[in-house]
Amino acid sequence: MLNRIDLSRSDLNLLVFFEVVLDERHVGRAAERLALTPSAVSHGLGRLRRLLNDPLFLRTPRGVLPTARAMELAGPIADILARARDVISTAEPFDPKNSTRRFTIGAPDGVTAVFLRPLLAELHRAAPGIDIGVRQLLPVPGEMSPERAWRTAFGDLEAGAMDIAVIPSFHIPTRFHARSLYDEDFVIAMRVGHPFADDPTLERYCEMQHLVVSFTGDPHGFVDEILATQGYSRRISLTVPNFMFALAVVADTDLISALPRRFVAMHAARFGVISLESPFPPTTFQLNAIAPRAAMMDAGLAWIFDLLAPKRAGSHNRLP
Structure with a gap:
């Protein structure tokens, strides 16, 4: 995507601009998250458009829409940023049997009450020194759009306020690793x-x-x-x-x-x-465990994520 000449004179922070604008679909909201002015974000996007030779985002009355090329680039850019963040982070070898780390998991209370007991049983068996903090997650009051109702959870994950979130949302930004925990009705x-x-x-x-x-x-x-x-x-x-x-x-x-x-x-x-059983048509929804892709480079976090939401074997998860 970027050749040697481009990398030698390009600001890779522009990829961060791309990531946040793609997630927010709005330059103003992206600017707020980046602690920049909307004009600064617009200027950065202009530079990135010239670099990648594509409009990337098209303005609409409600914000911006990504072009087909932008959607193609979303995955590769998320991977690049995840690897870059990992390079500049420090990571110690992780041994679950001897680890004394503490992980924070956020979820609505009705969800925590389902996964916590089997999770603690597995930790007692495999990693008795690991501690867990539980953070209650609430949807944004009055927000009817599913992709927006749990947006604070994504911000808290990126800010490091918690390590993993379990939320009933199908709309997971590409910069997050996600796995289905279970279906509920x-x-x-x-x-x-x-x-x-x-x-x-x-x-x-x-x-x-x-x-x-x-x-x-x-x-x-x-x-x-x-x-x-x-x-x-x-x-x-x-x-x-x-x-x-x-x-x-x-x-x-x-x-x-x-x-x-x-x-x-x-x-x-x-x-x-x-x-x-309900006398009205049931509503089924999926609970997804999510964590930032960059954070999943941490062997300890990847281990606890797999314990909470193991890959499906057939049609069943280990937890709960």
């Missing part, structure tokens, strides 16, 4: 003996009083969107900020709640909570 959780279990129809479901897990207190969730398409609605009697508290409340009340299937399967029994 929802079941209806309720206390033992709840009358809804005797007649779990959609009509009866809508007659019940509901609990919704909402980090902001907003009672409107994805279930309400599904019900609205069928001409139904429900009453949200209570919102709580996390999934484990939701189980505790459901166990002691007549409230019912749509909760993640794997989370309920692992933790409902201790609360005396049961679950039924």
